[in-house]
Amino acid sequence: MTTSSPKEIAQEAVHITFSILLNCCVRELGNSSFYEGVPKYDPVLKSYMSKYDHKLHLKLDFPVDNVEVYAPVRYRSETFRHLYDFPVMERDLSTETIKEIDADRLLELITTHIRQQYPLADSKNVKKRMQLSTEKIAQFLEHFKTSGQDFNKAEMTFIEAEQLFPAGHLLHPLTKGREGFTEAEVLKYAPETGGYFKLHYFLVHPDLVTEKSVDDVLPSDFAKATVLEAGKEDKNLHDLLEKYPQWKILPVHPWEASHFKNQVVFDTLVKENLLIDLGVFGKEFTATSSVRTVYNNESDYMYKFSLHVKITGAERINHYHELYRGYDVSRLMQTAWGDNVRKTYPDIELICDPGFISVSYNGNVLDSFSTSVRYNPFKSTGTEKENNVSLLASLCQDSILGDPSRMKNIIQKASEQTGLSIEKTSELWFKKYIEIILNSVVKMFNEQGMVCEWHQQNTLVQLNGAFMPEKLFFRDNQSFLFRKSFEEQLNAIVPGFSENGKMFIPDDRLFNLLLHYFWVGNILAVVNTFGANGLADEKNLLNILYDALEVLQKEDESGLVTFILESRYWKVKGNLLTALNDIDCGGNPAGVTRINFPNVLHKRFFSEQLINPKGKELVYNRYFPKEDVTISLRPLDIDNDLEMLHEWFHRDHAKAAWKMDWPLRELETYYRILLPGDGLYSYIGMANGEPTFNIEVYWPTRDVLGDYYDVLPTDYGTHQFIAPTDPKLKFVSPATQCMIDYVFAQPEVGKMVGEGAVDSRASMMNKAFHGFKIEKVIEMPHKTSNLNFCYREWYWAKFPQNQDIVINAEAEPNLINQ
Template identity: 30%
Template sequence: MNPTPAPEVPEAHGRPAAPHEQGAPGGPLAYETATVPRQLGGGLDDAPGPAAPDHLDDPDPCTAADGAACENLLRCWVRENGLTAPDGDMLRVPLDASGTALHVPVRYWSAAGWHRFGPPVLQGSPHGSGTVDAVTVAALLGREADRSEGADLVGRVADSVRHTARFIAERRRSPAPPEHADLFLAAEQSLLLGHPLHPAPKSREGLSESEVRRYSPELHGAFPLHWMAVDRSVLAADSAWTEQGRPLAAERLTSRLAADLAVPAGCAALPLHPWQARDLVHRPAVARLLDAGLLHDLGAHGEPWHPTSSVRTVHRPGAPVMLKLSLAVRITNSRRENLRKELHRGVEVHRLLRTGLGDRWHAAHPGFDIVRDPAWLGVDAPDTGPVAGLDVVLRHNPFAHGDDAVCVAALTSPRPWPGRPGMYSRLADVVDRLAARSGRPRTAVSAEWFLRYLDKVVLPVLWLDATAGIALEAHQQNTLVLLDPEGWPAGGRYRDNQGYYFRESHREALERSLPGIGTRSDTFVADAVTDERFAYYLGINNVLGLIGAFGSQHLADERVLLAALRRFLAAHAGLGSPLPAQLLDADVLRSKANLLTRLRGLDELVGPVDTQSVYVGLANPLRA
C-alpha cells in the first residue's frame, strides 16, 4: 500500500500553534485563544463559537479529573443508549427515573464516539438545578438503568476520580519521565486518563494511598519483586522459550532474575507482585502449602521493576523478560489474576507461530508481530490442583533495545501537563512535529499518518484472521505502534494472552498445524461470536477510536478519515477476513458497553466468552 494524503480541510481554531509556526521546531507551544469550533459530525469547517475553557486545563487537578470522568460517563451513556447528535449546542439526557434531565454543553460531537462535553447541569429537580459532579452523574445514570450495582458504580467512579486527580497533580509537577526510563516504559507510564469510554478507568479497589504511589505506572511506581520458593513436587510450568535454538525451562529464567537469592534445595524461584504476596498468605490454600513446607516465603529481593499501563505487567529497562503477574485488584472490570487457560494459550500461540505461520506472516508484513508469552510458572496443590493467584507469565521483551513502541491508548490519551492544552496528546505532538518538519498542514499529515497506520498495524491483523482464522483482541491498550525516528508508523505489536479467538471454522487446519491446540487453552470460539468481538476490538475500539482521537483533538476531519477507512476496507475485502465486509456493509455494529457491564457487576475474565460483557447495537459510522 502506498499511502497518499486524504483531501485537506481547513485548520481548526483553538489548537496550539505547531512548533514551526514559532520558528523553532519542538519549541514551546503557543495557544490560539480567540475561538473554539463548535463541531457536529466531525468537521473542522463549522462556524466557530465563543471560546470556552476546557476542564482539562483547570488549575485544580480535582476539577480536571472530575470533568474527565463526567465526559467518560456521558460518552458511555450516549453510545449505550443510541443518543444522536443534538440540533444545537446542548445535549439533553432524560432521567425519567429521577424526574429530571441533564443538559450537557457539547464542545465536539464525534462520528466515532469521542465526544467532548462541558459540565452537565441538572434541571427539573424539585431541589433546584445546577452543575453536577461525576459521582452524582454516576448515581443518576445507575438509577436510570435500574441496576442493583449502581452503588458499586458510584464508589468505583469516586475511586477513579480521586486517583486521576492525584495523577494529574503529580505529572503537572513532574511531566518528564524518570532518567532510568526507556522509550517503552515512558510511553507505558503516560496514560493518565485511561479508556475514554469506560466509567471508571482508573479505579483500583484494594490499594491504599501509599500503595497507589508505589504500584501505579502514572506515578512512576517502582518496587522489587516478592519471591517465593516452590517445591518442585507442586511446581506447575511450561516453556517454549529458546535461546540460540536451545529450549530454556521457565524456572531457569526466573533463577536468572533471582540471582543471589538463597533458594532452598529442590525448589524453584517464583516472582510475585508484592501486593499479591501480602494478600496470598491469608488464603487457606496458600497457608496450607506454607505450613507443609511446599512454599517458602523469601521476601522482597532484587532491583526495582516498573509497572506498565496494565499495572500488573512489569518491565525493567534492558531486561530480556517482562513479567505478567497476578494481581487481585479490580482494574476496569476485572480482578487481574492470571488464569491457567491463559498461560496455556500464550505458550500455544508461540508454538503455533513457530510451525511456519510466523515466517509466512513476517514475509507478508515484516513490521508486525505478537509479543510472545512463551513460558509460565504456577503451583498445583497435591489434592486440589491449580492454586489461584500464584501464576506468572514470562513474556519476551522485544523493546529492550530502545524501540519507540507506544500503545495506541497512550498515544491518543490527553496529557493535561503544564504549557499544553488539555487535549494535547502524544499523537498531537507527533502530528505537529511532522507538520513543522514538512511545512504541510496538520490535516494532511494526520491523513497520511492514519493511512500508514492502517497499512502497518491493521492490515497484518486482518492477514492473520484471513490466513489462519485467528482474530486478535486488538484494542488500543493491547496494540502497540512502532514509530520511526520522525514519528511515522513503522510497524506494530500485539500483546495479551487473554485475547485470542481461534475460529471454529478453522479448527481442523489449526489442529493439523499444532495437534491438541485449544484443548487446555479454551480458545476456539464460534465464528459469529468471533465476528462480533473482532469488529468491536479492532474496528470500533481501535480504528474508530483513533479516528475519534484525531477529530476530537482537532487534528483531522473525521469524515475524511472515515472515507479513507472505507477505501482501505474495500481494497482488502478479498483478503479472506470477514471483517472488511462486515464493517462496510452492516448498518448496525455490536459494541461493548462498559457502563452496562459495570452496572451488571460482570467480571470479564469469568464465564463463557460470549457472556462476559454486555454488547449493544451501534449505528455504523461507516454507513452514515
C-alpha cells in the first residue's frame, strides 16, 4: 500500500462515495447525458472547463432547481458504472454562476428532482447515513494503512478477503453504513478492523424456543457443549444447568445481546423466570463481510445473527421464513436430489445453513435470537480450501489510493503463468468464470427449478495455482428460491418443503431477480472490473457473454436465456431511490424501487460506424450520372459546422418541421450531448462538395421511439433535413439513397425505421418512393407520427442497381440506368 496522508485518505473516501452517488444518478434518475469538449458559445462553462483537461463530462439536469451538474469522466463503462475525476461542479442557470459541489449538495438536488415522482422522498436520514459511510471508509483505509495490511494482494485466505474490503458495495450510496455502532463498536465488530469477540449466551425456557437441524446435534446442544467446555471450572454454571436441564443455551451476537438487554421484554422474561443471562463464553469469532455472519477458523459452523444495525440499506434481521428456507434447502440437499446437484455441478458448492434458532414470547418473535447456523467449509484443515477463496466483491474492488486493484494484481500473476498478454489472459479468466457460473445457473434453473441470488457478496471464487477460477461457492440461507412449477415435485421429495420458507416464486418474478442479483450485480460487475482497470475491452467481454448465451439458448426450455437476450430493459433494484423512499429492503423486499436497466448485450448489434464514426473525413461518396451530382456524407464537425446548422434551422421551412431554431448556445449543447451518446449521430451531406443536408442516424432501442413498438436491437432510424428550397439544389432522391445505402451497408442493421409527422406528406412520399411502408400511426409526446419500416429487399426492389453499391469515400462513377 502506498504512503498516504490522513487528508489524502479522507479525500479518497469522499471520492468513493461521490462516485457511487453519480453512478446511482446514471442508473436510476434518467436525467444524465455525456457532454463532449469545451463549448464555444457558452462563456461561463467555457471559462470553467478551460481550466481543466477533461474531454468528457457527465451532465446531470435538475430542472426543478434550474441547475445542471458536470462531473469529469475518467472511464466510461458499457455497464453504466463509470469512473470520475474531481472536482464536480454545479451551474445555477438562473444566475449563471458555477461552483464546486459535494455529495451532500448533489443528494439535495436528487431529492428535489425525484419528488416529482416520489413525493415522500427525504434526504435527511440518507445524508446522515451517507456521511457515516464515508467516515467509515476513511477509518478502514486508515486502519489498513497503520496495520500494514494490503487489500489488493493477489493471494488471500477466506477471512482476509472478507475483511480487507475497504470500499464495499460499489453501487450503494450507503456502502459502509453501520448505523447503530459506536466508534468503539466498529473497531470491535466490523470485519474491516478484524476484531475478535466472544459470543453471548442466554439460557432460555424450552417452550419459547423453536430450533431445527438436519445434523445429529441441535444448535442449542452445540452451544451448550461450547459453554460447558469454556466454563468447565465454573461451578455456578454447572449448578445452573443442572437446575434447568431442559432449558436451551442460545448464542447471540454480543452487540445484539446488549441491545436486547435494553428492551422491556428482557426484564419481563427475567422476572417471569423464562430467561437467564449467562454472559460471554468460548472461542472468539470475527466478522465476515456481511458483518453479522461470524467466523472462527476452528469451528464447524458459522453463525448468521440478527443485528439491529443498519448495514447499507437495511437492519439485518433474520426473518422466520428465511431461517426455514435455509433449513429446508439443507434437508433437500441431503436427499438423492442433493447428490445429483453435487454431481451435476462439481465446480459449485452450495454452502447450506443446516439449522436455525428462533424464540417467541406471547406470540411475538424475539428477533434478537433469530439465528441461522451455517456450515464452515473454510475451517482450518491444512487443505487448499483455505487459500485464495474470495468473495467476488473483493475481486471487483477498484484501485484505491493509487495502488493497483486486486484484480489487476491477479491478472498480472495469471499472465505470467499463461504467457499471454494481459488482455488475452483477462478474456481467458472471464471465459473460465462464466463457463462455471453461467452454465450452472441456466441449467439449475431448467433442471432443478432452483435460483440462487448470486450477488457479489454471496459469490465466493476459488482461484487455482495459475490464478484462474476453478470453483465457486454460494452462501446465504435467504437467497435460495425455486420456480413455482417445481413445487409439487420438491414437496414429494421433502414433505412440507413449501410450507414455511416462502421460496416458490413465479418464473417472471424470478427472471427479474436473477437479472438484478446474478446478471447486473455479478456478471456485469466482473465485465466492468476488467474494463475499469484497463485489462480488457468491455465490448469484447459482452460479445463473449452473448456467444455463450446463444449456445445455452438452444437447450433452455424455461425462456430465461431468451428473456436475458431479448429484453430491451431489465428490471433491477434502484439502491438510491429505495434509500430515499426509506424502504427497508430486508423487511419489505416487495417495496423496493425498481428501475429499467438497458440491455447492454444489445451492444452486440450497435454499429460503431453509424453512431460513433471515427474522424471527420468522408464516409461515403457517390456519383449520380442522371443528376450529374456527387453526394457525399461526413460526420459532423461541431467546430466548423455549428454556425451553418444554426443558419439552416432558422430557415422558414425548417422551423415548423424541425423546431430547432434555438440560440447558438442551446444548439451547441445539443450537439455536445449528441456526439458522445450511443443513441444518435449527426452527419453533413454535400452535393458536389457543397453542404446541403443533414442526417441523423439513431438507434431506436436507446431512443424514445422504441417505446412505441416491439423494437429490435438491429433496428436503425434516420432523420433527414434538406437545407435548400430551390428544387434544382435539393437532390432529394440521391441524398436519400446515399443515406439508405450507408445505413444498410452496416452488417448490424436489420431494418430501417422512421417516425415522420403525419402532416409531413412530402417526407412520407419520399420515404415511400424509396421503399418504406407505413406500419401504424403513433402518438408521441411532441407529434403524431407515421411509424414506417424498410427492409433491404424493399429498398432494392425500388432501386435494384443499389444492391451492389460499395460504401467507401471514393465516388462510384460507373453506375448507370439511374
